[in-house]
Amino acid sequence: MENIALFNDADVNNAMVDFVPAQVIVAGLTMTEKKLSVLGKASAAALAYHCATKGKVGKQSREMLSSQGEAMIAKAARTGNYSPLAQAIAAITGASLTISNRASYECLADRFADQLRDLKNEGYTIKKDGTQVSSGKRNTLLQVIGLITEVQAIAASL
Numbered sequence: 001m002e003n004i005a006l007f008n009d010a011d012v013n014n015a016m017v018d019f020v021p022a023q024v025i026v027a028g029l030t031m032t033e034k035k036l037s038v039l040g041k042a043s044a045a046a047l048a049y050h051c052a053t054k055g056k057v058g059k060q061s062r063e064m065l066s067s068q069g070e071a072m073i074a075k076a077a078r079t080g081n082y083s084p085l086a087q088a089i090a091a092i093t094g095a096s097l098t099i100s101n102r103a104s105y106e107c108l109a110d111r112f113a114d115q116l117r118d119l120k121n122e123g124y125t126i127k128k129d130g131t132q133v134s135s136g137k138r139n140t141l142l143q144v145i146g147l148i149t150e151v152q153a154i155a156a157s158l
Contacts, residue, residue, distance in 0.1 A: 070147070119141075
Protein backbone atom coordinates (compact mmCIF):
# COMPACT_ATOMS: atom_id res chain seq x y z
CA MET A 1 0.00 0.00 0.00
CA GLU A 2 1.31 3.44 -0.86
CA ASN A 3 0.50 6.41 1.37
CA ILE A 4 0.79 9.78 -0.29
CA ALA A 5 -0.35 12.86 1.55
CA LEU A 6 -1.34 16.12 -0.07
CA PHE A 7 1.70 18.36 -0.31
CA ASN A 8 2.40 21.58 -2.10
CA ASP A 9 5.25 21.54 -4.64
CA ALA A 10 7.84 22.71 -2.11
CA ASP A 11 7.09 19.82 0.28
CA VAL A 12 7.08 17.01 -2.30
CA ASN A 13 10.84 16.44 -2.00
CA ASN A 14 10.52 16.15 1.79
CA ALA A 15 7.67 13.63 1.72
CA MET A 16 8.24 10.29 3.45
CA VAL A 17 7.57 7.10 1.54
CA ASP A 18 6.24 4.03 3.35
CA PHE A 19 8.04 1.50 1.18
CA VAL A 20 10.98 1.03 -1.11
CA PRO A 21 10.56 -1.48 -3.91
CA ALA A 22 13.11 -4.31 -3.91
CA GLN A 23 14.17 -6.42 -6.83
CA VAL A 24 16.95 -8.99 -6.91
CA ILE A 25 17.97 -10.66 -10.17
CA VAL A 26 19.96 -13.87 -9.90
CA ALA A 27 22.28 -15.25 -12.57
CA GLY A 28 24.04 -18.55 -13.02
CA LEU A 29 23.41 -22.13 -13.97
CA THR A 30 23.74 -23.93 -10.65
CA MET A 31 22.01 -23.06 -7.40
CA THR A 32 25.35 -22.07 -5.85
CA GLU A 33 26.15 -19.73 -8.77
CA LYS A 34 22.73 -18.14 -8.41
CA LYS A 35 23.20 -17.61 -4.69
CA LEU A 36 26.70 -16.19 -5.16
CA SER A 37 25.46 -13.79 -7.84
CA VAL A 38 23.22 -12.13 -5.27
CA LEU A 39 26.05 -11.47 -2.82
CA GLY A 40 27.90 -9.14 -5.20
CA LYS A 41 25.35 -6.37 -4.60
CA ALA A 42 24.06 -7.45 -1.20
CA SER A 43 23.71 -5.04 1.71
CA ALA A 44 25.82 -5.35 4.84
CA ALA A 45 22.72 -6.63 6.65
CA ALA A 46 22.21 -9.44 4.13
CA LEU A 47 25.92 -10.32 4.21
CA ALA A 48 25.89 -10.38 8.01
CA TYR A 49 22.95 -12.77 7.94
CA HIS A 50 24.73 -15.15 5.57
CA CYS A 51 28.02 -15.15 7.50
CA ALA A 52 26.80 -18.16 9.45
CA THR A 53 25.93 -20.03 6.27
CA LYS A 54 28.11 -23.01 5.43
CA GLY A 55 29.90 -23.50 2.13
CA LYS A 56 30.78 -21.05 -0.62
CA VAL A 57 27.95 -18.65 0.20
CA GLY A 58 29.06 -18.26 3.81
CA LYS A 59 32.72 -17.95 2.85
CA GLN A 60 32.04 -15.24 0.28
CA SER A 61 29.70 -13.42 2.69
CA ARG A 62 32.40 -13.36 5.35
CA GLU A 63 35.03 -12.10 2.89
CA MET A 64 32.75 -9.38 1.53
CA LEU A 65 31.63 -8.27 4.98
CA SER A 66 35.27 -8.13 6.06
CA SER A 67 36.06 -5.87 3.10
CA GLN A 68 33.11 -3.64 3.96
CA GLY A 69 34.36 -3.60 7.55
CA GLU A 70 37.77 -2.37 6.41
CA ALA A 71 36.07 0.39 4.43
CA MET A 72 33.97 1.41 7.46
CA ILE A 73 37.08 1.45 9.69
CA ALA A 74 38.91 3.58 7.11
CA LYS A 75 35.99 6.02 6.86
CA ALA A 76 35.98 6.40 10.64
CA ALA A 77 39.78 6.86 10.74
CA ARG A 78 39.56 9.48 8.00
CA THR A 79 37.35 11.58 10.28
CA GLY A 80 39.62 11.11 13.31
CA ASN A 81 37.66 8.28 14.97
CA TYR A 82 40.34 5.67 15.62
CA SER A 83 38.24 3.49 17.97
CA PRO A 84 37.11 0.96 15.32
CA LEU A 85 40.70 0.42 14.18
CA ALA A 86 41.97 0.08 17.74
CA GLN A 87 39.17 -2.39 18.53
CA ALA A 88 39.95 -4.48 15.45
CA ILE A 89 43.67 -4.61 16.25
CA ALA A 90 43.07 -5.40 19.93
CA ALA A 91 40.75 -8.24 18.92
CA ILE A 92 43.46 -9.66 16.63
CA THR A 93 46.33 -9.33 19.11
CA GLY A 94 44.53 -9.80 22.41
CA ALA A 95 46.50 -6.83 23.76
CA SER A 96 45.54 -3.31 24.78
CA LEU A 97 46.11 -0.55 22.25
CA THR A 98 45.84 3.22 22.32
CA ILE A 99 45.66 5.45 19.26
CA SER A 100 45.56 8.91 20.83
CA ASN A 101 46.02 11.19 17.84
CA ARG A 102 46.74 11.45 14.12
CA ALA A 103 50.49 11.03 14.56
CA SER A 104 49.95 7.83 16.53
CA TYR A 105 47.65 6.58 13.75
CA GLU A 106 50.18 7.43 11.03
CA CYS A 107 53.06 5.53 12.69
CA LEU A 108 50.95 2.55 13.78
CA ALA A 109 52.32 0.22 11.10
CA ASP A 110 55.88 1.07 12.16
CA ARG A 111 55.10 0.10 15.77
CA PHE A 112 54.03 -3.38 14.71
CA ALA A 113 56.81 -3.71 12.13
CA ASP A 114 59.30 -3.12 14.93
CA GLN A 115 57.65 -5.85 16.99
CA LEU A 116 57.95 -8.15 13.98
CA ARG A 117 61.68 -7.41 13.63
CA ASP A 118 62.23 -8.08 17.35
CA LEU A 119 60.90 -11.65 17.13
CA LYS A 120 63.40 -14.43 17.70
CA ASN A 121 64.50 -15.92 14.35
CA GLU A 122 62.40 -13.23 12.66
CA GLY A 123 59.29 -15.08 13.81
CA TYR A 124 60.08 -18.43 12.23
CA THR A 125 60.27 -21.74 14.02
CA ILE A 126 62.49 -24.51 12.75
CA LYS A 127 60.93 -27.95 12.45
CA LYS A 128 62.89 -31.13 13.13
CA ASP A 129 63.37 -31.68 9.40
CA GLY A 130 64.96 -28.22 9.09
CA THR A 131 62.11 -26.39 7.36
CA GLN A 132 61.07 -22.93 8.54
CA VAL A 133 57.49 -22.32 9.56
CA SER A 134 55.99 -18.93 10.32
CA SER A 135 55.08 -18.67 14.01
CA GLY A 136 51.67 -17.69 15.30
CA LYS A 137 53.02 -14.38 16.64
CA ARG A 138 54.53 -13.56 13.25
CA ASN A 139 51.25 -14.37 11.49
CA THR A 140 49.34 -12.16 13.93
CA LEU A 141 51.70 -9.23 13.41
CA LEU A 142 51.54 -9.64 9.63
CA GLN A 143 47.73 -9.62 9.82
CA VAL A 144 47.77 -6.43 11.90
CA ILE A 145 50.25 -4.70 9.60
CA GLY A 146 48.14 -5.71 6.59
CA LEU A 147 44.99 -4.31 8.20
CA ILE A 148 46.68 -1.03 9.09
CA THR A 149 48.17 -0.65 5.62
CA GLU A 150 44.85 -1.40 3.94
CA VAL A 151 42.86 0.96 6.18
CA GLN A 152 45.37 3.78 5.68
CA ALA A 153 45.34 3.28 1.90
CA ILE A 154 41.53 3.32 1.78
CA ALA A 155 41.36 6.36 4.06
CA ALA A 156 43.86 8.22 1.88
CA SER A 157 41.80 7.51 -1.23
CA LEU A 158 38.55 8.84 0.29
